Amino acid sequence: xxxxxxxxxxxxxxxxxxxxxxxxxxxxxxxxxxxxxxxxxxxxxxxxxxxxxxxxxxxxxxxxxxxxxxxxxxxxxxxxxxxxxxxxxxxxxxxxxxxxxxxxxxxxxxxxxxxxxxxxxxxxxxxxxxxxxxxxxxxxxxxxxxxxxxxxxxxxxxxxxxxxxxxxxxxxxxxxxxxxxxxxxxxxxxxxxxxxxxxxxxxxxxxxxxxxxxxxxxxxxxxxxxxxxxxxxxxxxxxxxxxxxxxxxxxxxx
Amino acid sequence: xxxxxxxxxxxxxxxxxxxxxxxxxxxxxxxxxxxxxxxxxxxxxxxxxxxxxxxxxxxxxxxxxxxxxxxxxxxxxxxxxxxxxxxxxxxxxxxxxxxxxxxxxx
Numbered sequence: 046x047x048x049x050x051x052x053x054x055x056x057x058x059x060x061x062x063x064x065x066x067x068x069x070x071x072x073x074x075x076x077x078x079x080x081x082x083x084x085x086x087x088x089x090x091x092x093x094x095x096x097x098x099x100x101x102x103x104x105x106x107x108x109x110x111x112x113x114x115x116x117x118x119x120x121x122x123x124x125x126x127x128x129x130x131x132x133x134x135x136x137x138x139x140x141x142x143x144x145x146x147x148x149x150x151x152x153x154x155x156x157x158x159x160x161x162x163x164x165x166x167x168x169x170x171x172x173x174x175x176x177x178x179x180x181x182x183x184x185x186x187x188x189x190x191x192x193x194x195x196x197x198x199x200x201x202x203x204x205x206x207x208x209x210x211x212x213x214x215x216x217x218x219x220x221x222x223x224x225x226x227x228x229x230x231x232x233x234x235x236x237x238x239x240x241x242x243x244x245x246x247x248x249x250x251x252x253x254x255x256x257x258x259x260x261x262x263x264x265x266x267x268x269x270x271x272x273x274x275x276x277x278x279x280x281x282x283x284x285x286x287x288x289x290x291x292x293x294x295x296x297x298x299x
Numbered sequence: 300x301x302x303x304x305x306x307x308x309x310x311x312x313x314x315x316x317x318x319x320x321x322x323x324x325x326x327x328x329x330x331x332x333x334x335x336x337x338x339x340x341x342x343x344x345x346x347x348x349x350x351x352x353x354x355x356x357x358x359x360x361x362x363x364x365x366x367x368x369x370x371x372x373x374x375x376x377x378x379x380x381x382x383x384x385x386x387x388x389x390x391x392x393x394x395x396x397x398x399x400x401x402x403x404x405x
Contacts, residue, residue, distance in 0.1 A: 084371075089306045092369035095324040098302060248326075248368035 064220055064286075065234055072290055073233035076224070077299065085239075085297040093175060093243040093295030096168075096250045100176025103169060109160030115173075118157065126180040128187075131292050134281045136192040143196040145280050146174050147252060148272065165271035171250050175241050178294035186238065186287050193281055196274075200282025203275060209266030215279075218260075230299070236287035237280065239296020250295065253280055301325070305386060307400040311378035315404075319350065319358075320373045323388055323396065329364035345390035348372060353382035362390070378404045 074082060084090045104115045104122055119125040134145040137152070144152065150173050151162040163170035188197075204215045218227070219235035226232070240253040247255075254276045261268040269275040306320040323345070330342025342364060350358040358374050381404045388396045 089304050089320055090322060090371055092322065092324070092371075094304060094322070095302055095369065245367070 065223065067289075070234065070236070070287070070290060072236055072238045072293060072296075073231070073298075074239070074293060074296060076231045076233065077297070081245075081297055081299065085293070091243060091295065091297055093241070093250050093297070096172050096175040096241070096243075097179050097295065099168075100172035100174070100179075103173055104176060109154065109158035111157065111159045113158055115153070115158075118153075122176065122180055126177045128181050128184040130178040130181040130294060131184040131186050132188055132190075134188075134193070134196065134277050134284065136190050143193060143274075143277050143281060145253075145277050146177060147254075148277070150174060150177065166252060166255060171241055171252065174252065175250060175295050178241060178292070181292040182294060184292050185289050186284055186292060188281070188284050188288065193285070196278045196281040197285045199275075199278035200280070200285075203279050204282055209261070209264035211265050213264045215260065235283065236290055237283045238287060238290050239293040239298070241294065242296045242298045244298045246299065253283075301394070301396050303386065303388070303396055303398045305398055305400050307384055307402055309401075310403045310405070313378060313380075313404055315378040316375050317378050317402075318373060318375055319384065320371070321348075321350075321386060322369060322371045323348075324369055325388075325390070325394070327362075327364070327366055327368045327370065331364065343391045343394075345370065345388050345394060347387075347389050349387045350374070350376075351385045351387075352376060353380065354385075378402065380404050 074085060077085075088094050101122070107114045107117070116122070130146055133149065134143050135149070136142075137144045137149070147165065147170055150170065154160045155162050163173075207214045207217075215235070218232050222232050223234045224231065237253050240256070241250045242256070243250050244256075254271055257276060257279055258268040258271075302324045304322040308317050311317050325345050326343060327345065328340055328343040330339070330344075332340045334340050344364055344366070345362045348358075348360045348362070348370075349356055357376050360372060362370065382402065384400045384402065386398045386400070388394065
């Protein structure tokens with residue numbers, strides 16, 4: 046069924062081609078059903094609230110050989126983490142690497158708390174990332190650090206390159222065919238405004254890397270390992286591409 | 300950690316129809332899924348939910364494996380008197396979560 050829909054989508058004449066004009070850029074929250082939008086908008090109905098609440102508990106919990114909590118160094122997250130997620134991935138001067146929010150949180154765990162790193166997609170890392178991300182809700186995505194340029198360029202190439210057994214690129218779906226149907230789903234513009242998201246299909250919260258992994262599996266391409274530079278470059282490019290859109294963490298997606 | 304979010308209007312007039320909303324954190328594992336090692340993941344669901352208003356049961360729901368994770372329920376009742384609403388979820392593996400909320404009725 047999905048393969049058939051894909052074939053139809055690919056033989057149909059392209060509605061748009063190339064990058065999405067700034068005036069047409071939007072979060073795909075608007076293409077969801079009224080019920081899902083209501084679920085996302087109401088913290089009492091959005092199940093991701095449980096991850097955010099657990100993240101707040103972890104924020105205040107002491108960990109590692111330092112015996113320090115995140116709060117011991119950063120104080121109240123509502124103040125210190127405000128707008129932070131809206132400019133990640135970010136360049137880390139100390140290591141010369143680009144880090145996404147998960148990697149940054151893990152860097153604080155290992156280097157400053159003296160605690161073992163949290164596994165990607167572990168409940169604790171999702172809790173903390175959701176809680177930190179929540180403090181940027183409404184903030185416009187703003188990645189303006191020129192040191193991110195090489196990662197953004199790598200991400201752009203990964204986004205445009207054909208790969209996998211179906212010989213597709215991310216851009217064929219998300220730049221050229223957004224708004225059209227792929228099976229039951231509307232092809233989104235693929236802006237990372239709401240991550241980590243609560244996805245109904247997962248029955249859980251998941252990271253942007255998990256979402257990208259899903260698309261790669263759909264393309265019959267070999268997914269990159271979690272935490273790899275390739276994902277971080279794609280994340281940096283997606284944030285650059287979504288510049289100015291407001292953060293919605295934690296969003297709900299079908 | 301088992302948690303619930305409850306939304307009850309803090310104040311109402313006698314005879315008002317009020318909406319009560321609850322969200323509870325629970326995996327609702329169906330008992331039909333297979334794990335990475337090929338083993339059946341044991342069923343772990345909420346079985347019942349009840350809401351009592353000043354001790355009297357006003358709402359009850361029975362859950363099945365088809366109910367999604369982190370179940371959300373919204374229902375209505377008549378505001379009759381000031382008091383306490385008690386919410387109780389019970390399920391597999393001796394799951395028990397009890398929460399309360401108060402309402403002032405004038």
